[in-house]
Amino acid sequence: MKGFSELIDKLLLTSSRNRKIDILCDYFKNTQDPDRGFALAIITNSLELKNIPISKIKEIVRENVDAELFALSYDYVGDLAETISLIWPYKENGHLPQISKMISILKNIKKDELSKKIETFLSIANETERWALIKLISGGLRIGVSSRLAKTALAKFGDKKLDDIEKIWHGIEAPYETLFKWLSNLGPIPEIDLKKTFNPMMLANPIEENDFTNINSKNFVAEWKWDGIRVQIILDDFNIKIFSRTGDDITQTFPEIKCLQKELVILDGELLVGRDYIPMNFNTLQQRLNRKKVSLKHIYDFPAFVKLYDILYLNNKDLREKNWNERRTILESWYCKNKNRFFDLSKIINFNSWKNLAEIRKNEIIDDQHEGLMIKSKYSPYIPGRPKGYWYKWKKDPKTVDAILMYAVRGHGKRSSYYSDFTFGLWDGNQLSPIGKAYFGFNDNELKILDKFVRNNTIKKFGPVREVEKTFVIEVAFDSVNSSTRHKSGVALRFPRIKRLREDKPISQVLQLSEFKLEFL
Amino acid sequence: MQWINENLYISPINTYIDPYKPVENAIITHGHADHAKPGHKNVLATKETINIMKIRYGENCAENFQELPLNKTLKIDNVKITFYPAGHILGSVQVLAEYKGEKINFTGDYKTKKDKTCENFEPVRCHTLVTEATFGLPVFQHPNEHNEIKKLLRSLQLFPERPHVVGVYALGKAQRIMGLLRQQRYDKEIFIHGALEKLCNYYIKENVFLGKFSKTNLKDKKEYQGEIILAPPSAIKNVWSRKFEDPIICQASGWMSIKQRAKQSLVELPLIISDHADWNELTDYIKLTRAENVYVTHGRDEAIVHWCKMNKINGLALSLSGREDEEDL
Numbered sequence: 001m002k003g004f005s006e007l008i009d010k011l012l013l014t015s016s017r018n019r020k021i022d023i024l025c026d027y028f029k030n031t032q033d034p035d036r037g038f039a040l041a042i043i044t045n046s047l048e049l050k051n052i053p054i055s056k057i058k059e060i061v062r063e064n065v066d067a068e069l070f071a072l073s074y075d076y077v078g079d080l081a082e083t084i085s086l087i088w089p090y091k092e093n094g095h096l097p098q099i100s101k102m103i104s105i106l107k108n109i110k111k112d113e114l115s116k117k118i119e120t121f122l123s124i125a126n127e128t129e130r131w132a133l134i135k136l137i138s139g140g141l142r143i144g145v146s147s148r149l150a151k152t153a154l155a156k157f158g159d160k161k162l163d164d165i166e167k168i169w170h171g172i173e174a175p176y177e178t179l180f181k182w183l184s185n186l187g188p189i190p191e192i193d194l195k196k197t198f199n200p201m202m203l204a205n206p207i208e209e210n211d212f213t214n215i216n217s218k219n220f221v222a223e224w225k226w227d228g229i230r231v232q233i234i235l236d237d238f239n240i241k242i243f244s245r246t247g248d249d250i251t252q253t254f255p256e257i258k259c260l261q262k263e264l265v266i267l268d269g270e271l272l273v274g275r276d277y278i279p280m281n282f283n284t285l286q287q288r289l290n291r292k293k294v295s296l297k298h299i300y301d302f303p304a305f306v307k308l309y310d311i312l313y314l315n316n317k318d319l320r321e322k323n324w325n326e327r328r329t330i331l332e333s334w335y336c337k338n339k340n341r342f343f344d345l346s347k348i349i350n351f352n353s354w355k356n357l358a359e360i361r362k363n364e365i366i367d368d369q370h371e372g373l374m375i376k377s378k379y380s381p382y383i384p385g386r387p388k389g390y391w392y393k394w395k396k397d398p399k400t401v402d403a404i405l406m407y408a409v410r411g412h413g414k415r416s417s418y419y420s421d422f423t424f425g426l427w428d429g430n431q432l433s434p435i436g437k438a439y440f441g442f443n444d445n446e447l448k449i450l451d452k453f454v455r456n457n458t459i460k461k462f463g464p465v466r467e468v469e470k471t472f473v474i475e476v477a478f479d480s481v482n483s484s485t486r487h488k489s490g491v492a493l494r495f496p497r498i499k500r501l502r503e504d505k506p507i508s509q510v511l512q513l514s515e516f517k518l519e520f521l
Numbered sequence: 522m523q524w525i526n527e528n529l530y531i532s533p534i535n536t537y538i539d540p541y542k543p544v545e546n547a548i549i550t551h552g553h554a555d556h557a558k559p560g561h562k563n564v565l566a567t568k569e570t571i572n573i574m575k576i577r578y579g580e581n582c583a584e585n586f587q588e589l590p591l592n593k594t595l596k597i598d599n600v601k602i603t604f605y606p607a608g609h610i611l612g613s614v615q616v617l618a619e620y621k622g623e624k625i626n627f628t629g630d631y632k633t634k635k636d637k638t639c640e641n642f643e644p645v646r647c648h649t650l651v652t653e654a655t656f657g658l659p660v661f662q663h664p665n666e667h668n669e670i671k672k673l674l675r676s677l678q679l680f681p682e683r684p685h686v687v688g689v690y691a692l693g694k695a696q697r698i699m700g701l702l703r704q705q706r707y708d709k710e711i712f713i714h715g716a717l718e719k720l721c722n723y724y725i726k727e728n729v730f731l732g733k734f735s736k737t738n739l740k741d742k743k744e745y746q747g748e749i750i751l752a753p754p755s756a757i758k759n760v761w762s763r764k765f766e767d768p769i770i771c772q773a774s775g776w777m778s779i780k781q782r783a784k785q786s787l788v789e790l791p792l793i794i795s796d797h798a799d800w801n802e803l804t805d806y807i808k809l810t811r812a813e814n815v816y817v818t819h820g821r822d823e824a825i826v827h828w829c830k831m832n833k834i835n836g837l838a839l840s841l842s843g844r845e846d847e848e849d850l
Contacts, residue, residue, distance in 0.1 A: 012780060013789050065659070066831065072824045073660045079781050086660035086778060131780065410758070416770075416787045417763050455759075464785045 001096035001125065003031055004039050005132035011043075012143040015412040020145060024153035028180070034100045037175025040154075042099075042136060044147035047174050049106050052114065054138045057084065060115050060122075065089060081138060084122075085130035092123040096133070100175060106137065158183025163200075166384045170247050171197035195236045195264055198247040199312060200384035202268075204374060204391035211392065212354045219378055221324070222349040222357055225371040225393055226307050227282050227480075228272035229289070233306065235261040242271070254304045255294060257342045265334070268310035268382075270346065273302040277344040281368035283482055307346040308335060309374075312382055320382035327382065349373070357394075365396050371479070372396045398477035398495075399520060401426070402502055402510050405472040406434055407465050408454040418447055419454035419466065422498065424474060425489070428513045432470055433489045435513070441477065441497030449501060473507060475500040481520045489513055491521065524600075524620050527839045529627065529651065529818070531618055534597045536565075538616055538627050541841075548602065550629025551613035552577065552692055565589055567604060569612025569727060573692065576719050591640065607631035608642030609796050610693030611724060617645055625649040626810065632795065633802045634666065638693075638700045638729045650812035651839075654820035655797040656775050663775060663799040669792045670701045676769060676790055677747060684745040684765045688754040688772040688788070691717045693796050695751050696724045698773055699731040701794070702749070712737045712745065714752035714761070775799070804828055 007027050014020050024043075028036050041047035061070060061084050070087060077083040097105060109117055122130055135141050151169065155162040160183060171192025172179055181187035231250070234241040238260045242251045254271065272279040273288060280302065288294070288302055311331040312320055319327050328348075335345050351357040361373055372395035380390035403424035411420035425434040442450065450472075457469035477499040484492035491513075511519075525531050529538040536546040543560035550556055550566075552573030557566075559582035564571065568588045575582065589595050591614065594603045599621070604614035609630045616627040626647035633642045656663070677685060689695040695717045702711065711734040713721060718736055725731060737750055745765055756762065757770060772788040775795030783791040798806065803825060807815055814835045817825050822838035829836030 009780070012784055013791070015787060015789070066827075068827050069659050069824055072821070072827070073658045076658055076821065077660055077779055077781075082780055083660060086662070089659070127778070410787065412787065417758065417760060463782075 001099055001102055001129050001132060003027070003035070004042075004099040005125075005129040007039060008043070008132055008135070008141060008143050009128050011145050015144075015416065017149065020149060021153045021156055024145075024150060025157045028154070028157045028183075033177050033180055034175030035098050037177060037180060038100045038103055040150060040176055041174035043141065043143075043145055044150050045140075046147075047103070048139050049103070049137055052106060052109070052118075052137050054080070056114065057118065057134060057137060060118055061088070063115075064119070081131050081134035084134055085125075085127045088122050088130055090119075090123040092120065094124040096121060096125055096129055102133070102136070154179070154183060158185075163384050164189065166200035168192050169200070194266075194313070195234065196241070198232060198234075198243040198249075199266060200247070201230065201232060201245055202310075202380075202382050202384060202391065203386040204376075204393040205386060205388060207375065207392040207394045215389075217351070217354050217357070220375050221328075221378055222351055222360075223309070223346050223374050223376070224349070224369070225374045225395070226270040226272060226279060226346065227369060227371040228270040228279060228285055228307075231269060231271045231306065232312075233257075233259075233267040233269065235259050235265040235267070237262065253288065253291060253294060256299050257304055257306070259338065259340060259342065261338075263315040264313050265315070266311070266313040267306075267308055267331075268312060269306040269308040269343075271304060271306050273304050275303060277305060277307070279307075279369045282480065286482065305342050305344060307344050309346050310382065323379045323381060324376055325378045361394060361396070367396075370396065395479065398479055398499075399481075400475050400477045400499055401516060401520075402473050402505060403435065403476050404432060404470050404507050404510050405450075405453070405468055405474055406432060406470065407467050408450075409465050411439065415447075418451045420447055420451070422450065422474070424476060426511050426513045426516055428489070433513050435487075435489045435491055435516070436476065436478070436493040436496045438476060438496045438498050441499055442501070446498075446501055449503075450498075471507060473502040473505040473510060474498050475502050481517075483521060491517065524623075525618070525625060527816075529839075529841070531600060531620075533620060534600045536597075539629065547583075548616055549574070550607065550616060550627065551610055553610070553630065553690075556629065559583070563587065565595075565602070567591065567612045567614055570614075572723060573612060573720070576723055577692075605643045605645050606640035608633060608636055608639060611639045611696070611727060611729065613639060615643075615645060617647065623648050625651060626812075627651045628653055628806075630655065630797055631806075632798045633806060634663075636697060636700075636796075637704065638696045638724065644806065644809050647810050647812055649814040649816065650807060650810050651816045651818060652803065652807065652825070653797065654803060654817045654822050654825045656795065656799045657803055657817070657821035657825040659800045659824070661775060661778065661799045662801060663778070663795050664793055666701060666794045667705065669773075669794050670698070670705055673702075673749070673771060673790065673792060674705060674707060676771075677749070680769060681747040682767075684748055684750055684768045685790070686750045686752060686757060686762060686765060686768045686770055687792070688757045688770070688774070689717075689751050690774075690796075691753050692720050694773055694794070696721060696729060696731060697796065698751060698794065699734065700729065703730060703732045707749075708732060709748070710735060712748055712750040714750070714756050716753050716756065717751060800824075807834065808832070 010023050011020055065087055073087050074083045125133060151165050152162055154165055168190050172190050178190040182189050230245040232243045240259060242254060244250050273285045274280045284302055288298055311327055314330055351360060375392040377390045403426055405422055406425045407423040408419040409421040410416055411418055421439040423434050423437045425432040453472055454466055454468055458466045459469055460467040476496055478493040478496040480494045482492045524533050536548060537544045538548045539550055539556040540547050545562045547561040548565045549570055552570050557574050559578040561583045563585045564583040565587045571586045589604055591604050591606055594601050601619040603617045607613040607615045607629050609632055615629060618625050624647040626645050630653050631642060635641055689698055699711055713734055713736060715736050769789050771790040771792055773792040773794040775797055777783050777791030777793045815829050817838045818841045826836035826838050
């Protein structure tokens, strides 16, 4: 546990991405199997210990620490694992088992010896080990390391391509011994079972103004960027599996979608809700996401279907090396033979020049259905990740609103001495109500102006948060607005960024929240 | 006990302890800004505290200063006042007041751990203890300060190309860190932010060993590779820190035991070194004084009052205004 706890402690306190990668590389280099594999699984959230409820840990602590003192401490510290690690009153000599051993002990622990074992572990551990142990049991490290970052570190450690790691990632599991063998050049790339495994998706880059002059419209096709959720569908042996873009299995959330295939077919598309292949807006789709139980009423009111973009496998054959033209032909012919109400082809938009496409984008976009346009090279293979030069997204123009700067927090890394994370709000009667946060969109010069304003106009401090004088108007751009029960204002902006500083604008001209909702929601 | 009130006012002699606004008669426990304010008429304090006040606020920050050495009793009317070292910073004291045979001890800020940069703490028996509680929660159990300093030295070995900028309070903490580094035989020059200079010089004048140090002068960034630079937390948050290339931001404070707090403050290397008593020191001292009444001036008072109740001692929170938490980044 010592090595693992020191690792996550270091990762927590390091804000530089490159440095985090170095820390992980060092750990992989200096740690044996299977410990490093289990650590990797915990960091990437691929391993959960579900058998020990966190309430049990609380109970153990309450038996050993005065309840009132614990409550006051927890209230002050705010993080359960930290509170327990700092307040635990006993100290015993000894060493905690290695991380792999610890996981197997915790997994197989018997109910009647649980309390005693955990108490012993807590007493043997130092503060950081206790913190790591409780994080391990409660799940969800929250140390600022994404699984993408961990994989980037693996690629660097083994001098391998990140894409290759992504391709096999969802087919391997802890303690990843074959993976480390391959990364250390002691074995071949691990073989995975395609039929169960999510294949990382190909993603698009936002198109920039000068891209249009550099790429020839004749080599590209366009289609709508549908405003749903991107999915991968794996059909095999009369089974279906649906994965989200990040590889989460969401089959259970959409039980109505069916398609029977004997041999392996893997499709790429956009999941939407609606009838007759006409999508309802994203807000409606959200009603069906993140639900543990799906009611028949939901399925009836908001039936799901998929607009197909691409095909990765047909009858066990990998098509990803083929170019888009070839894959599209295969997709169309598969679609004709297997038509059902859950699948529709995402149609190709005809255009003859970029100028022509710009007009289409301007005139034909449907706000509730489209996020914008996709532009794809006819000659693009299907490459996981976000390769340059093949796929572009051309989002619809953002909406904008003038809002008032309310709070600011310092940024990370290079920006750690600048106030660069901003909360802004609109009027709600004669009070301000925060509607969102943004930490980009401005240039370096604008950042300096904002930073200076925050420093000179702070009226209150809450820990790291500064509340500022409500005098500064900023123009906020955003993709869309969702209604939200989680936010006090009742709205959540998608992809908000600061477009312009409007120091000239008086705060009285900023919208009321109710006006904003009427216009955008 | 009618002769003192919740504002730390000793009525028989018309005197306040650490008043937060100007008064006629003030006893000052130590020089930190939330205890020592300018503008009083008469100030009674140790020589060191008086000098520190003059350095910070100017020669005329009070009309009259009266020195009282440690362990000497001064009788004012019917009240006896004695200073005992509080071990917090140079010149810091606990104030024992005795009236009609009843003893009240005001701790000011204190720590019982040894510290080479000031007089070490001395315990005092009393009937009533008026205590601080900055770290008055059982989650605060400060580790050995030498081990914490070793963390800093280890990091210097690991990252010899990065400047180590350590956030420290200008009075007390800065000099303690310098002293602790010297105890670990770190004999390189230590660089300090300009705001620390006068107080460091004063410590030297009082024969506290700080070794060689000089003010940062940021012309050549490379000059500070692998060096230790001490600066007030406000400077680290500020434009000033942009002058260093790829610094490791460290912070020496009791709060640093809370990882999330360190992370929020963007501290990469937290050093848990405090000039205040931790939970065990606070509760041990309450027991040691055998006080029947404990009044908590500031800090996490609820937990201490609750602990007193558990131990059958009368506890009361005074919640004095104007007291700040230890250096918060």
